[in-house]
Amino acid sequence: MTILVVDDSRIMRNIIKNTLTGNSRYAHAQYLESPDGREAQRIISSQKIDLLLLDWNMPMLNGLELVKKLRADPLYAKLPIIMITSESAKYSVIEAVKAGVNDYLIKPVSEKLLMEKLERLGF
Amino acid sequence: MKKSRNLFVRAAMNILTSGDVTLFELGQRSRVIFLNAVTIAGAVMISLFAVIGFLSGNVPLGLACAVAALIVSINFLSIRLFRRYMLGGIVDCLVIFIFYYYLVLSGGEAGSGVLWINTYPLITLFLLGSVAGSVVALTFGVAVAVAVFVPALNAAAFSPLYSARVIGTYFFIWLFSFIYEVVRKLTLSRLEDSNSRLAKTSDALQAEKKQTDDILSGVQEGIFLLNRDYCLGDVHSAYLSGIFEQEDLPGSSLLDLLRSHLPEQDLTATADFLEMLFGSTVNSELLREINPLSEIRCTYSGEGGLVRGKMLRFTFARINAPDSPYPVLGVVSDVTSEYELKQQLTVEERKHKQSMENLFRIIHVDPLMMREFISDTEAELEHANTLMKTEGVPGEEILATLGTSSHAIKGNALLLGLDEFASKVHAYEDSIKEIRTKGHSWRDLLALTVGLGDIRTDLEELNTLISRIEKFQLNTAARASGANSLLQLSLDKFIRKESERLELPVHLQFQSDEDALLSDEYRKLVKDVLVQLVRNSFAHGIEAAERRQAKGKNPEASISIRLENNDDELLIHYRDDGAGLDLAGIRRRAAQLPLLAERAAGLNEAELVRLIFMPGFSTAVNAGMEAGRGEGMALVRSRVQEAGGKLALKNNPGQYLEWTIRLPGTGSSAAAIA
Numbered sequence: 001m002t003i004l005v006v007d008d009s010r011i012m013r014n015i016i017k018n019t020l021t022g023n024s025r026y027a028h029a030q031y032l033e034s035p036d037g038r039e040a041q042r043i044i045s046s047q048k049i050d051l052l053l054l055d056w057n058m059p060m061l062n063g064l065e066l067v068k069k070l071r072a073d074p075l076y077a078k079l080p081i082i083m084i085t086s087e088s089a090k091y092s093v094i095e096a097v098k099a100g101v102n103d104y105l106i107k108p109v110s111e112k113l114l115m116e117k118l119e120r121l122g123f
Numbered sequence: 124m125k126k127s128r129n130l131f132v133r134a135a136m137n138i139l140t141s142g143d144v145t146l147f148e149l150g151q152r153s154r155v156i157f158l159n160a161v162t163i164a165g166a167v168m169i170s171l172f173a174v175i176g177f178l179s180g181n182v183p184l185g186l187a188c189a190v191a192a193l194i195v196s197i198n199f200l201s202i203r204l205f206r207r208y209m210l211g212g213i214v215d216c217l218v219i220f221i222f223y224y225y226l227v228l229s230g231g232e233a234g235s236g237v238l239w240i241n242t243y244p245l246i247t248l249f250l251l252g253s254v255a256g257s258v259v260a261l262t263f264g265v266a267v268a269v270a271v272f273v274p275a276l277n278a279a280a281f282s283p284l285y286s287a288r289v290i291g292t293y294f295f296i297w298l299f300s301f302i303y304e305v306v307r308k309l310t311l312s313r314l315e316d317s318n319s320r321l322a323k324t325s326d327a328l329q330a331e332k333k334q335t336d337d338i339l340s341g342v343q344e345g346i347f348l349l350n351r352d353y354c355l356g357d358v359h360s361a362y363l364s365g366i367f368e369q370e371d372l373p374g375s376s377l378l379d380l381l382r383s384h385l386p387e388q389d390l391t392a393t394a395d396f397l398e399m400l401f402g403s404t405v406n407s408e409l410l411r412e413i414n415p416l417s418e419i420r421c422t423y424s425g426e427g428g429l430v431r432g433k434m435l436r437f438t439f440a441r442i443n444a445p446d447s448p449y450p451v452l453g454v455v456s457d458v459t460s461e462y463e464l465k466q467q468l469t470v471e472e473r474k475h476k477q478s479m480e481n482l483f484r485i486i487h488v489d490p491l492m493m494r495e496f497i498s499d500t501e502a503e504l505e506h507a508n509t510l511m512k513t514e515g516v517p518g519e520e521i522l523a524t525l526g527t528s529s530h531a532i533k534g535n536a537l538l539l540g541l542d543e544f545a546s547k548v549h550a551y552e553d554s555i556k557e558i559r560t561k562g563h564s565w566r567d568l569l570a571l572t573v574g575l576g577d578i579r580t581d582l583e584e585l586n587t588l589i590s591r592i593e594k595f596q597l598n599t600a601a602r603a604s605g606a607n608s609l610l611q612l613s614l615d616k617f618i619r620k621e622s623e624r625l626e627l628p629v630h631l632q633f634q635s636d637e638d639a640l641l642s643d644e645y646r647k648l649v650k651d652v653l654v655q656l657v658r659n660s661f662a663h664g665i666e667a668a669e670r671r672q673a674k675g676k677n678p679e680a681s682i683s684i685r686l687e688n689n690d691d692e693l694l695i696h697y698r699d700d701g702a703g704l705d706l707a708g709i710r711r712r713a714a715q716l717p718l719l720a721e722r723a724a725g726l727n728e729a730e731l732v733r734l735i736f737m738p739g740f741s742t743a744v745n746a747g748m749e750a751g752r753g754e755g756m757a758l759v760r761s762r763v764q765e766a767g768g769k770l771a772l773k774n775n776p777g778q779y780l781e782w783t784i785r786l787p788g789t790g791s792s793a794a795a796i797a
Contacts, residue, residue, distance in 0.1 A: 090389070090392050090413075090415040091388055091389070091391065091392040091395075091415065093412075093413045094392045094395045094396055094399075094413055094415060095395070097399060097405055097409065097413055098395050098398075098399065100404075102409075103409055104409070104412070104413065120406070120408060120409075
């Protein structure tokens with residue numbers, strides 16, 4: 001399983017990665033990282049990704065725009081995406097779900113919630 | 124015309140039904156009608172035969188017919204009188220039996236008598252039922268067969284072949300009548316069965332509907348179904364009308380129902396959410412999490428044009444029936460009181476936190492200082508209160524006084540570390556400021572009075588706490604040291620606290636003449652003024668340690684205060700070695716004010732300095748706890764002026780700011796004696 005973690009904060013990327021590798025289920029997954037949406041898009045188009053954990057506010061190409069771009073491409077219409085962001089307003093969440101994210105997590109990331117959401121997506 | 128016809132029809136029906144109004148069952152009713160019709164027709168016909176018999180000279184026939192007609196007529200009457208319909212039927216069948224048999228035996232006109240027999244199976248079956256009727260008709264058929272086959276009895280002298288045809292036809296008719304009657308009875312019983320089943324089902328349905336109705340009318344939640352246009356279904360709980368404050372909900376769109384009660388942004392989110400709810404791409408769990416109506420504040424207009432807020436909680440569930448016209452079930456409840464309770468709880472918690480904090484502070488602060496704070500604050504509150512109660516005082520003046528008073532109270536609270544209390548007063552100041560900028564009405568002033576009452580309540584609570592604590596606390600040191608050292612102590616404490624909070628190292632030098640004893644009157648004035656000056660130093664004058672070092676100053680700033688009694692005067696020297704007044708900043712700020720904008724560039728130094736005493740003037744961008752309202756300096760000036768004192772200021776930009784305040788000697792106890 002290949003998981004791509006996209007967040008402009010290196011610390012945040014590490015937190016997410018460590019949370020996942022701390023659980024035996026996800027300890028042996030391959031982790032890829034990207035600090036912005038544009039690089040993430042490049043990674044996604046160059047190799048197979050099973051799960052995308054995506055921040056919203058990032059330089060170059062923000063998370064929401066990336067989701068929209070991916071969903072517009074039939075190749076990535078089904079790619080599981082969880083948005084992990086500090087945008088907590090009701091309409092932000094709805095905007096993201098409308099754009100096509102499979103699930104939504106508000107920072108700070110709770111390990112329990114993240115695991116729940118991954119399980120719900122079948123990971 | 125119509126009426127008379129109706130009357131005729133009703134009379135005829137009355138005769139045919141024997142005037143029996145209890146005949147509701149259709150089968151029984153038609154049987155009685157048939158019975159009466161046969162009886163009447165029989166009576167008329169047999170009477171006719173009697174007349175014909177007598178006229179043709181056939182007296183025995185005439186007589187027989189007359190007797191039969193009489194019997195039938197009596198039967199008609201007895202049917203009507205006794206309503207023994209079966210008995211009437213038996214009598215009819217018997218008379219017709221004899222009469223028809225007579226017609227067969229007599230041969231009738233050109234042998235036509237035998238033709239009448241074919242009606243007999245129908246009559247018996249109808250009047251006596253399928254079993255008795257068929258037996259009687261069969262018996263009759265056998266008797267007729269005897270009559271037509273035995274030559275001696277065969278008056279019409281039918282050939283045996285014709286007799287066989289007559290009997291064949293009769294039994295044919297008998298058989299079909301019998302079959303018809305049996306089928307009719309079976310059909311009838313089946314119909315009755317299904318009728319009773321239907322009635323039972325209908326009863327069950329009625330009972331179920333009653334239960335559903337009871338639930339929908341009694342439940343304290345709004346329950347409704349939504350179709351694909353987000354419109355409400357025909358059935359909903361009665362409570363829903365109360366929630367939406369609207370009757371006639373079926374068919375209305377949920378979005379329309381919410382439109383004028385929700386902010387635009389929430390409405391857009393709701394529309395998006397409903398689209399996803401009716402779609403299939405987003406799973407139900409996620410939908411439940413992102414439901415924007417899970418706790419939503421809706422505004423409704425109340426009495427007198429006031430706006431009323433209601434907290435509503437909506438939950439939605441997809442109905443798992445494919446092609447259902449209403450695929451979503453919605454439940455909404457009014458959680459306003461629950462929400463208010465929650466908020467009240469938060470307030471209570473905060474209150475609790477405040478008393479804990481108070482307790483902590485009181486333990487750590489000298490009770491005398493606390494007492495002093497309370498009596499000072501009470502005095503401020505009293506002053507403000509009196510002003511508010513005095514008639515004819517302009518609102519603007521009340522607001523100005525409330526502004527300076529609460530500012531002073533806040534300063535003193537911070538001095539003692541009563542942060543919660545101070546932040547409450549800070550919020551109160553905010554509302555005063557807001558009212559001052561937008562213009563005030565009597566209602567605003569009322570709200571401020573209430574706010575003042577709240578502060579007083581908190582103060583009383585504090586007072587109670589102190590009384591309790593005092594019992595346990597030894598405070599000999601402070602008690603011995605008197606008012607001045609108390610002032611020094613509290614200022615020192617305040618400066619240390621602010622210094623720590625703002626990360627600006629500051630050292631206090633406090634000097635007081637032995638005889639610069641403060642009277643009660645001045646004690647408060649001097650403290651108020653000094654607190655404001657200290658706050659001003661922290662907010663505007665004292666630079667960060669690095670900056671001071673860069674300028675070649677001691678990284679630790681110093682504030683020096685000296686109280687002197689001098690020729691019937693109380694002199695207060697205050698000096699901080701900070702950056703002094705930021706004249707450029709004051710000029711910039713002045714340029715932004717509508718009244719000063721034009722003159723700002725031309726103001727000289729003295730004029731700029733004067734600006735800092737203008738109520739509401741501040742160079743701080745955001746009002747924080749330490750500064751920014753522009754009230755502090757105004758407070759200093761008004762307090763000093765009220766006491767008939769004078770105020771001088773020496774600004775050495777980059778080096779220091781020095782204040783000299785002269786108060787007339789009446790305030791000092793020494794002068795009071797002189």
